[in-house]
Amino acid sequence: MSTATTLNMNIEKTKKSKLPQVDFNNLPFGQTFSDHMFVCDYKDGKWQTPQIIPYQNISLDPAAKIFHYGQSVFEGMKAYKDEKDQIWLFRPLENQKRINISSERLAMPAFPENYFMEGLETLLKIEKDWIPQTPGSSLYIRPFIFATGAGLHASPSTEYKFMIACAPSGAYFAGNVKVLIEEKYSRSANGGVGFAKAGGNYAGQFYPTQLAVEKGYHQVIWTDDNTHEFIEEAGAMNIFVRIGDTLITSPTSDRILDGITRKSILKIAEDEGIPVEVRKFTVSELTEASKNGTLKEMFGAGTAAVISPISLFGHRGKDYELPEIENSYAARFKKRITDIQYNRSEDKFGWRYLVK
Structure with missing residues (x-):
């Protein structure tokens, strides 16, 4: 017909x-x-x-x-x-x-x-x-x-x-994710195509991720291409960390995808009065926060998984476990977003689109 x-x-x-x-x-x-x-x-x-x-x-x-x-x-x-x-x-x-x-x-x-x-x-x-x-x-x-x-x-x-x-x-990831901080390979570079959803970006991720999987991790945390000191993305997702009560994520650039879930999380955090810092942050800041107990959460954010809590990250042969906490930011954000997506709650932001 x-x-x-x-x-x-x-x-x-x-x-x-x-x-x-x-x-x-x-x-x-x-x-x-x-x-x-x-x-x-x-x-x-x-x-x-x-x-x-x-x-x-x-x-x-x-x-x-x-x-x-x-x-x-x-x-x-x-x-x-x-x-x-x-x-x-x-x-x-x-x-x-x-x-x-x-x-x-x-x-x-x-x-x-x-x-x-x-x-x-x-x-x-x-x-x-x-x-x-x-x-x-x-x-x-x-x-x-x-x-x-x-x-x-x-x-x-x-x-x-x-x-x-x-x-x-169904669900993209099941359960919490273990990640390895990558210090040799890079996802993207200044002036490159990292901000674009180009197929080649993902092809270039597969080999380093495969090496991480062989070591017992699920994904890699990408760092900057120059010094490998700054946290940038989590696998194919944007990354968020919570230190104390403050939510931190890297700024977008020509290396980092401007994620729609990422933007939504930042807006919800603002709406809920959660302190947010959009700034560069280092691997050493992350490991130090883990050691002194102020690192409360890490999670990836993207369309496929919505939010994937990270339970552990590895760096230079050492694993750092994340604590299990009640009323986590990850759970709160996921509920707010999915409740809007499935038309279970008010959509004060105008994000939901009805197919008529």
């Missing part, structure tokens, strides 16, 4: 849904995909007619520049369903803006806001039954853009593909 939207969007629905095969009580993160996907091609200097088609493989020329020069950026979002069967998004325009910021850094064309939002909303309405309602679950949404133009000349592509795929998913 084909219909059209105000965008002249072509819609082809699947002839047989995969939905009956899905166990919504056992959803590994990002491994099961819904029936449809959104696709839009860029060629001849403009974005073409958007499409929603059955989820399927795509075909690319072996000389497509994504394979050779890595022009690829993405976003991570979630859709939630409340008790009234309404569909909600969380600050989606922030994702729309950020994917274009990332695209610009990689010399890729911006994707229009109306294409992004109407394409996403139309897809979600078609895939409504794929949004799980089991506790802690959601429909993970992956918008991404990559170079499809063929050629081996080291230059930007002239053709691209924008896509949105959806995956009903």
Whole structure:
């Protein structure tokens, strides 16, 4: 069946849904995909007619520049369903803006806001039954853009593909996380692409993280590329620490992603009167606070996990355990954010977005 939207969007629905095969009580993160996907091609200097088609493989020329020069950026979002069967998004325009910021850094064309939002909303309405309602679950949404133009000349592509795929998913991390402070490898550098959600940023993280996993940790804490003295990010997440009653996080820069969950936490902390310092802080400050008992919490923040408490960090052969505390900032922030996301509480910030 084909219909059209105000965008002249072509819609082809699947002839047989995969939905009956899905166990919504056992959803590994990002491994099961819904029936449809959104696709839009860029060629001849403009974005073409958007499409929603059955989820399927795509075909690319072996000389497509994504394979050779890595022009690829993405976003991570979630859709939630409340008790009234309404569909909600969380600050989606922030994702729309950020994917274009990332695209610009990689010399890729911006994707229009109306294409992004109407394409996403139309897809979600078609895939409504794929949004799980089991506790802690959601429909993970992956918008991404990559170079499809063929050629081996080291230059930007002239053709691209924008896509949105959806995956009903459970929790990203289970339990507390053990991390290793990285002092050899770097996630990003001044003047680089660390602030962009570029695929290559994540590829470069895998090897150091693998080494940390072999030592018994789950993730790495990234430090600055120059001195390795300053704490920057936690794996693929922004990092927060609580020393005494003060919440501390690194400032964003061209090395650090401007996380949407990060921004939300800072706003909630301000609303709750929690002292906040957005500043550089050192590994030595962290270890000293652990030794003298003032380090109360560490946690990562990002769309996939929302908030992941850190139970231990390793540094130069020594492990530092975090205390277990009641009424932690991590638990408070996670509850405030998820209550807004699932339409369980007031949204005084205007972050919740209803898909009508």
